[in-house]
Amino acid sequence: MPFDPDSLAQRFRRLAPAADYCSLRAVEERSDSVSVRQDTAEPVRSSIDHGAMVTVIDGDGMGYAATSDLSDEGLRWAIARAAEWARLARGRSVFAGEAPRLPRPHGRYASPVVRPMEWSKADRIDVLMRESQACRLSDRIVDWQASLWTISSRQMLITADGPADDAALQEFQYTIPSLHVVAHAEGVTQTRSWGGRYNGYCQQGGLEVVERSGFVGSGRVTAEEALQLLAAPNCPGGRMDVVLMPDQMMLQIHESIGHPLELDRILGDERNYAGTSFVTMDMFGTFQYGSPLLNVTYDPTRGNEFASFAFDDEGTSAQRTFLIRDGLLLRPLGGTSSLQRARRTAPTLSGVATTRACAWNRPPIDRMSNLNVEPGASSLDEMIAATELGVLMKTNRSWSIDDSRNKFQFGCEWGRMIRGGQLAEVVRDPNYRGVSRDFWRSLAMVGTPETVEVMGTPYCGKGEPNQAVRVGHASPACRFSGVDVFGAEQ
């Protein structure tokens, strides 16, 4: 790894100027991605990325500079540049005369790894090749690919005025297996994925993530389901109940709870790009976001979930917190500096430690980290039995929502009709649409802990400049009543 934390911290503290606040966040990341497509190994891709961002506060001005040159010369440049930006922003800043008061973090975090990922590239190709070969069930299978992506990441956050050993050091191990199969016949194309087409099965940990995921053996099952979908009728349209499995719930949580609760959206920062929010400052503590069955936590402490950590990238220490309890909206996803701005109009507002950057070259902003729906009391069988007419939907395929996070339309890969409380035929291309608050208020049953799966995404995008961060979503299966459902074009 390219930097030694102790040496870098010493050099930074020696070079840092006297300022209201000055910090260094250094990140190094090793990524290895191996894929097998149609039984042929794709080029093996690795990357080693490292660099650091300096933050300087001068009055109410805040400036940043990032470089991958971690020599004294590189640090000097970044410190001087960040200081210049802070000076230029002073008096013209959204902080309006009140400098952000950021913490001086101290502590460590390491991903819980049971079995370190020690597979060589050749070992990885062997495992993927077996799953790939198992996909070749029929000439109607026209494309398929199995992948394994691992990431080791280490980051250090220090302030210039902290004692010599004062630092937040965090080490992360991520493991992300995935597989998808495309089937085609007579003008119909269907894709079925294991874990979601966009790496929904992603967790912190090592080899044990692959082992407990069920990835081994997923090739044949996924190919069979792709062929089933190819032969299945189009999903019917109409108002009916839906039972959403965790690999669709994660998307529903992400788009219609996570993003609208981001405090920087509510403060307007994202209005030019990702959008604003239907949630306003006065709703916290009073707004019934969903039915009384809805309980949502921000939980950075959950073992293997993708976005677990001890500190956010402003240095605030992270703890499990309810954002929505019994359906009532309690607090936003907002970190220290956003909260300070928000408290000008909402003095009693509380937040959570979730201001994060995607890499060394971007500044931290409010993100959703691990955002989970807490389990309830209904078994999957009970949810199905309670459904007179509905569709059980699995695995997100399509997502779209307006810039205030109200009007959404989502699609899944796999559907199964429920008629008279019984599972019936498989249907393809199930879609549904609705409005966030109405939808969550239609939450009729929440699955037991046995139905929970821990999912996530490596690609949650927002921010200017753009940032794609890792977020986690654990959820049980849930049943919603009276939803507008529809199928494909034909």
Place this chain on the structure above:
Amino acid sequence: MKELFFTLADHACAGLEGNEVLLLNFSGEVTDFVRFNHGQVRQPMTVRQAQLGLTLIDGMRRNEITLSLAGTPLQDRGTVAAAVQSLRADLAQLPEDPYLLYSTEATRSERIDAGALPSAASAIEDVVEAARGTDLVGLLSSGPIMRGFASSVGARHWHAVDAFLLDWSLYHSGDKAVKCAWSGSTWDRAELDRRIGEARQQLAHLATPPRTLEPGEYRAYLAPAALDELLWMLNWGGVSEKAQRTKQSCIQKLVEGHTAFSPLVGIAEDIADGLAPAFDEAGFTKPARVDLVLDGRHHGSMVSPRTGAEYGIASNGAGEDEGMAAMAVGAGALRDEDVLEALGTGLYVGNLHYLNFSDRAGGRVTGMTRFATFWVEGGRIAAPVNVMRWDDTLYRMLGDSLEALTDRPQWILDNRTYGQRSVQTSRVPGALLGKMAFTL
């Protein structure tokens, strides 16, 4: 950066063993980003970054790594040498790649577009001053963007453009805003004032109480930025040769000749008109133009070297994702000044938001209206419209429903900055549709 890159390339290539071949891809930028909200500064920064992609090839085996560079030859020479050694150590355990294809020609090219970009002080002062009294939110990105390719067979390509993009919105209230973008290579305070002044005037249209429409079909005009959003959906596997061969393209029916767009529609990759480099990551020189849709019918696809090798066809400069880097859509005959009259009564859609496929195989796309979208009656703007969800097929919107395209396509620089600033561009007209399906 050019000297650094070529020095590193020379040094790395000199250390190769036996029949090894090395491909080097460089990507760098020094960018000032200034983020604004409520007409004030939210986050100002400079990012200095450089990445080097190394592909070591021996026979039909290949191994790849991408590295961060410090930007100084002394540090980076050692980093690159160690990386090549590491690639070599792993190479023997990797299988042969039957689809390996790279340029074996010692081609050379250079494009350097120098500009006059704003200093840090003017980046903040000019925008804050020009926006005084408005609710401006957005991002200024400014600085040089560099790409390079070198290989041990002697190829040397360098591409450096100075560019800025001020991408901003002026908000009236709630979610009602005028969306604007100004890109170029020469910062001009007077031009900035003019553009923000123009946006201030447009805000007046948003003062009228908004209208909420019932779901249904309406006549609609998609301004260039809106049509641009729609057409980039084609880049999500639509024009990819591999996607078409594996039946995953969103325009598969067009590709297979089962249907056609309106004869008005022509879509091409026009590298000469864009900011993207004219060489690909395997060292091939890109053709100046690749026609993809001609007179409404499928004409070609984007073919990467890997896909070319897999299917035994010629590649045409496409990257791994086989998308367009410089989309050009042919002009029509409708004059910009006649748009409202031609629309008559219907929706003027300034921007679209968050598009996705509701049925990829059927070419059906959903999304939202966003920013300045107006209800037009009798050729005059009547009121802003609250956001509407639409869900319609590319075949209808670019086919039977398409009545006209405007005569002066707009050049648009992609505003995405994931990891690095995008150099994707497009030249797109506005589109008048006889009907468009709105659902929520």
